[in-house]
Amino acid sequence: MPTIYTELFTSLAKNPDAFNMEEKNLITRIKERIGRIFGMKGEPATEEDTDALKILKIVWKHATKRMSYDDIKDMLRGPSTTLDDGSVRYLSRVLFDAAEVGNTRFIAELLRTYHRLMIETNDDGHTIFHVAVMHRHQGVYNLLYEIAGSTKDSICQIPDTLDRNTLLHLVGKTSKEMTAKTYGASLLMQRELLWFQDVYNMTPPYAREKKNNAGQTPYELFSKENKELVSKGLDWMKDCMVVATLIVTVAFAVAFTVPGGYNQDHGLPIFTHQRAFLFFVIADAISLFTSSTSLLVFLTILTSGHGQRDFMYSLPKKLMIGILTLFISVAAMMVTFSASFFVLYHKGLKWVPILISIFATVPVIVFAALQFPLLVDMFRSMYDSSYLFNPKKHVLYPKTLKLHPKKST
Structure with a gap:
């Protein structure tokens, strides 16, 4: 038995x-x-x-x-x-x-x-x-x-x-x-x-x-x-910094290569009065500023000395700011890309910029889907660590359980 x-x-x-x-x-x-x-x-x-x-x-x-x-x-x-x-x-x-x-x-x-x-x-x-x-x-x-x-x-x-x-x-x-x-x-x-x-x-x-x-x-x-985990953590942040650097470069170049070019008489962009052009400029500026912020955050992490205990709150907080601003810069860059086609095709073939805008959402969605679990896990670790070690949740002796410990010692 x-x-x-x-x-x-x-x-x-x-x-x-x-x-x-x-x-x-x-x-x-x-x-x-x-x-x-x-x-x-x-x-x-x-x-x-x-x-x-x-x-x-x-x-x-x-x-x-x-x-x-x-x-x-x-x-x-x-x-x-x-x-x-x-x-x-x-x-x-x-x-x-x-x-x-x-x-x-x-x-x-x-x-x-x-x-x-x-x-x-x-x-x-x-x-x-x-x-x-x-x-x-x-x-x-x-x-x-x-x-x-x-x-x-x-x-x-x-x-x-x-x-x-x-x-x-x-x-x-x-x-x-x-x-x-x-x-x-x-x-x-x-x-x-x-x-x-x-x-x-x-x-x-x-x-x-x-x-x-x-x-x-x-x-x-x-x-x-x-x-070794400390050095691996810093190496992982270097990869994020490379992405932020590429977006900064692209956003800065786009700011001076506007769609349609410039009017030779007064030097202003040709499509400066188009509403889509306004979206183009604002989105490009947001992409440049947020990617620059992300780059500076990651650069601060890599250039300053950090010990193991800094990984508890200080570094994850900076990392979360860096990834959030990096995501905003990617989304703004896709808006900039889509807005440029609305500027160029505002008088005809409007289905072209609409189709391109739909496809432009794909990388943003993919980025969000891949990084969302990381952000959630990071946020919960920093601000809601009680979910990990939660003495308030009684499992061994639930409040609703009536114990009759005949054989306990």
């Missing part, structure tokens, strides 16, 4: 998507946010359990009634195997499998019954929170906010068996998961800093400078691991 339980729990643990609730649409989230701003009380939020969560609750209730805590541990640990060096390794670690893939609701359901599971370690001496930090799953990590102080402090100080790395040491190491889902090197550096800062605040002051077997403090390890 325990083997059947192990197989079932392992299957559920490795499938976090089956436990995810259906997300609210954008309009609903905006209405709720506006309501909170004005202090309006909406309908109480009710979340219906998914099928996977319902199955887990039934099977877990059945298992805890029939088995003792030691049996539960053995069941979740799975069968063991002996290696050539005589060490024992376990083939299945249900809780740690769930922590590795970020299956927060699965873990929370098990911890509500047995609190002691949160301080259990795997073969490497890691708790589920160590595993979550290494793989940057903030959902599992945020469960620490709902744990009492002494237990939380103990978890933060548990060293692993290989290098004696604590939770703060492990967050100092680079994460492949974070690299894969973060846009741009500079934003990746900022996100790593946010993680390190939050775990640093979570760790008791007397444990923040503990050294591992290599004699490194957590911050020394963090600086070493992210040394």
Whole structure:
């Protein structure tokens, strides 16, 4: 029977998507946010359990009634195997499998019954929170906010068996998961800093400078691991500066090569009285000014000295300004291009400038579509970092949940 339980729990643990609730649409989230701003009380939020969560609750209730805590541990640990060096390794670690893939609701359901599971370690001496930090799953990590102080402090100080790395040491190491889902090197550096800062605040002051077997403090390890990321972040900004330079060059040249040329008698542009010509001049000026601003912002970033901590707020803020002005300059440049055809064909073949204007929107839309996720991620990291580490959202002990901890200690 325990083997059947192990197989079932392992299957559920490795499938976090089956436990995810259906997300609210954008309009609903905006209405709720506006309501909170004005202090309006909406309908109480009710979340219906998914099928996977319902199955887990039934099977877990059945298992805890029939088995003792030691049996539960053995069941979740799975069968063991002996290696050539005589060490024992376990083939299945249900809780740690769930922590590795970020299956927060699965873990929370098990911890509500047995609190002691949160301080259990795997073969490497890691708790589920160590595993979550290494793989940057903030959902599992945020469960620490709902744990009492002494237990939380103990978890933060548990060293692993290989290098004696604590939770703060492990967050100092680079994460492949974070690299894969973060846009741009500079934003990746900022996100790593946010993680390190939050775990640093979570760790008791007397444990923040503990050294591992290599004699490194957590911050020394963090600086070493992210040394190359600083240079990559600055190199990424150089590419943006090249684009801004090209637009400045084009916009400046267009300002003196107006469509139709100049009247030889008084030196004014021939089409100076055309309304489309006014749009042409204004759009070109906007493109020149915004691209120049973007170029200067990126130039300031590259010429001034920056340390790792500058990637937290200072550099991302400048980068966001640079990308926004660069987007405005691209859009204005396309308006300039389209307006020039309206100037030249204002007396006939009006379908030509209309068709060209439609095609001119394509690069603007493509640029916006490609850069929008970066801007949103950057904005949320700077001004709404609480979405990343959100202790207000109770998952382990929801307010609507009535607990009867018969087997908790």
